[in-house]
Amino acid sequence: MSTYATAGATRPGRPRVIPRAASAAAPRDEILDVAAELFVNRGFAATSTRDIAEKVGIRQASLYYHFAGKPGILAELLELSVRPSLEKVARIEQECPADVPEAALYLLALVDVETLATVPHNIGKLYRMPDVRSSEVFEEFQPALQELTAAYGRLGAGVVSGPVAATVGLNQLGGLLVQAVEVVIRIRSGGDEVARVHAQAIAATCLRICAVREERIALAAAAAEDLIPLLGAAIT
Amino acid sequence: MSTYATAGATRPGRPRVIPRAASAAAPRDEILDVAAELFVNRGFAATSTRDIAEKVGIRQASLYYHFAGKPGILAELLELSVRPSLEKVARIEQECPADVPEAALYLLALVDVETLATVPHNIGKLYRMPDVRSSEVFEEFQPALQELTAAYGRLGAGVVSGPVAATVGLNQLGGLLVQAVEVVIRIRSGGDEVARVHAQAIAATCLRICAVREERIALAAAAAEDLIPLLGAAIT
DNA sequence: ATTATCTATAGATCTATAGATAATGC
DNA sequence: ATTATCTATAGATCTATAGATAATGC
Numbered sequence: 445m446s447t448y449a450t451a452g453a454t455r456p457g458r459p460r461v462i463p464r465a466a467s468a469a470a471p472r473d474e475i476l477d478v479a480a481e482l483f484v485n486r487g488f489a490a491t492s493t494r495d496i497a498e499k500v501g502i503r504q505a506s507l508y509y510h511f512a513g514k515p516g517i518l519a520e521l522l523e524l525s526v527r528p529s530l531e532k533v534a535r536i537e538q539e540c541p542a543d544v545p546e547a548a549l550y551l552l553a554l555v556d557v558e559t560l561a562t563v564p565h566n567i568g569k570l571y572r573m574p575d576v577r578s579s580e581v582f583e584e585f586q587p588a589l590q591e592l593t594a595a596y597g598r599l600g601a602g603v604v605s606g607p608v609a610a611t612v613g614l615n616q617l618g619g620l621l622v623q624a625v626e627v628v629i630r631i632r633s634g635g636d637e638v639a640r641v642h643a644q645a646i647a648a649t650c651l652r653i654c655a656v657r658e659e660r661i662a663l664a665a666a667a668a669e670d671l672i673p674l675l676g677a678a679i680t
Numbered sequence: 681m682s683t684y685a686t687a688g689a690t691r692p693g694r695p696r697v698i699p700r701a702a703s704a705a706a707p708r709d710e711i712l713d714v715a716a717e718l719f720v721n722r723g724f725a726a727t728s729t730r731d732i733a734e735k736v737g738i739r740q741a742s743l744y745y746h747f748a749g750k751p752g753i754l755a756e757l758l759e760l761s762v763r764p765s766l767e768k769v770a771r772i773e774q775e776c777p778a779d780v781p782e783a784a785l786y787l788l789a790l791v792d793v794e795t796l797a798t799v800p801h802n803i804g805k806l807y808r809m810p811d812v813r814s815s816e817v818f819e820e821f822q823p824a825l826q827e828l829t830a831a832y833g834r835l836g837a838g839v840v841s842g843p844v845a846a847t848v849g850l851n852q853l854g855g856l857l858v859q860a861v862e863v864v865i866r867i868r869s870g871g872d873e874v875a876r877v878h879a880q881a882i883a884a885t886c887l888r889i890c891a892v893r894e895e896r897i898a899l900a901a902a903a904a905e906d907l908i909p910l911l912g913a914a915i916t
Numbered sequence: 917a918t919t920a921t922c923t924a925t926a927g928a929t930c931t932a933t934a935g936a937t938a939a940t941g942c
Numbered sequence: 943a944t945t946a947t948c949t950a951t952a953g954a955t956c957t958a959t960a961g962a963t964a965a966t967g968c
Contacts, residue, residue: 490814691920
């Protein structure tokens with residue numbers, strides 16, 4: 445039994461000047477969480493490395509042991525907001541039954557809503573912030589975003605019907621679908637919990653954007669539900 | 681006939697190191713325009729006074745002759761985005777025919793859409809930027825915003841019908857209506873011109889939010905059209 | 917005389933590195 | 943020995959002021 449009740453779990457490394465809480469996560473994750481909150485609520489450029497360190501309870505210089513400065517932290521946060529969805533794309537395409545191709549798009553939307561809904565501090569908002577968009581980090585993040593957009597475009601193209609196919613290009617379709625899914629960000633901004641029905645409504649919206657008929661949407665929804673366990677992700 | 685073809689209109693004051701274009705607006709307005717563009721596209725905190733000065737074609741220090749630094753410029757831009765609407769509120773309330781109170785809200789929405797649609801570089805976006813929202817300047821700007829919200833709430837309360845009146849409070853109603861009008865900002869972001877029909881659709885939306893019936897909306901629209909000339913503002 | 921700029925610069929951040937230090941782990 | 947922190951600080955901005963200067967206007 446330690447004399448110091450609030451001392452953190454004992455770990456290697458010089459102790460902090462302000463001791464860690466016993467409950468604290470790994471230092472890297474503490475930093476990511478605090479940075480996410482500050483970037484989203486005060487802005488990326490408006491947040492200094494000192495602001496982040498102070499809120500974590502470490503010295504400004506100590507950040508650099510874990511990250512390559514503010515850009516490094518931003519890069520990781522952006523990654524966090526797409527990696528879980530991207531990682532599941534391949535399996536979704538593999539496992540989707542050939543007779544209900546609509547299920548793949550429906551499921552991708554479901555998974556992606558889940559990602560954006562559970563990511564800390566609604567960091568999807570970062571995409572819309574001009575200081576983030578004009579950063580070098582965001583440029584390096586483009587390929588990941590484009591990979592996700594391309595997946596939406598591909599799955600969308602597989603189910604899109606006549607009138608829409610004629611009007612919108614494949615790349616443009618991906619953009620529309622990504623956009624549709626990003627309403628989650630607004631729902632979270634409004635302070636609402638993102639519920640199951642939201643996710644389902646958004647996924648159905650994606651199919652409607654592709655002019656899929658309502659009976660097919662119902663089929664896709666049912667098929668997608670069956671596939672969820674295969675992804676090993678608990679969907680809310 | 682001057683030797684220097686591109687020399688600006690001849691004015692008092694030491695000439696700029698980079699001469700002004702003959703067509704240039706007043707220095708104050710040049711600065712506001714450039715700052716608006718940079719604040720919206722790169723972010724407020726991410727834009728330095730040097731960035732602004734450079735783009736205007738003057739020295740960084742020269743900004744301070746016209747403005748109290750970045751905060752001063754931001755304050756002026758925010759003002760610009762509400763003052764024209766605010767100035768017209770009183771006259772709208774005066775001139776609105778007593779038998780069609782719906783026309784007042786319709787007209788306010790029309791006027792406010794016009795303001796946000798014509799303001800330079802879509803500066804309505806500033807409202808959503810976290811670095812702006814958490815600035816002192818934005819705090820000082822709250823009263824103006826609240827005055828506008830209150831006007832919406834007042835005019836809305838004058839026409840709202842049973843079911844809605846029971847559910848939403850007066851202040852909340854103002855917020856809903858302001859929010860509805862701010863879709864203009866998104867329309868402009870999407871690259872679309874804000875057309876007459878947009879303004880009319882938004883104004884009608886405001887009445888629908890108050891549960892005004894469709895026949896009354898048509899009446900209000902007609903009455904509002906008649907009042908436009910009294911405001912001395914050319915509405916697009 | 918007034919106006920609108922300029923140059924120069926002090927002082928306040930802010931970022932990022934070097935090197936020391938205090939833990940644990942073997 | 944390794945890990946995670948610390949202290950100290952150099953160098954790069956960035957803001958904002960003081961004072962000089964080059965126009966116009968009377």
